[in-house]
Amino acid sequence: MNRIKLDKEEQEILEAYESGELKSVLNPRRRKLIEESAAQMSRKDKRINIRLSGRDLNAIQRRAMEEGIPYQTLVSSVLHKYVSGTLYDITANKAINSDS
Secondary structure (H helix, E strand, O other), X not given: OOOOOOOHHHHHHHHHHHOOOOOOOOOHHHHHHHHHHHHHHHOOXXXXXXOOOHHXXXXXXXXXXXXXXXXXXXXXXXXXXXXXXXXXXXXXXXXXXXXX
């Protein structure tokens, strides 16, 4: 069996999980909130059409295949992350950090 190589912190977390040291703090109220949020997120009630270059579409489709998801799902996820403020430009962050 091929195991993923874990760094020290990841290995400690895995060992804690396997030994039963980690306990869930998910209470019924929080669980309901998460379930409601997930239901709202998965509800796709609007449709859009966009034009992309063939090069961009091919790149998106390749990325989606690497992730094991449909490319439309990947596009939807990226757009959601962008509008919710959780999509970060790592190249911009690298440029900022290298200037310091």
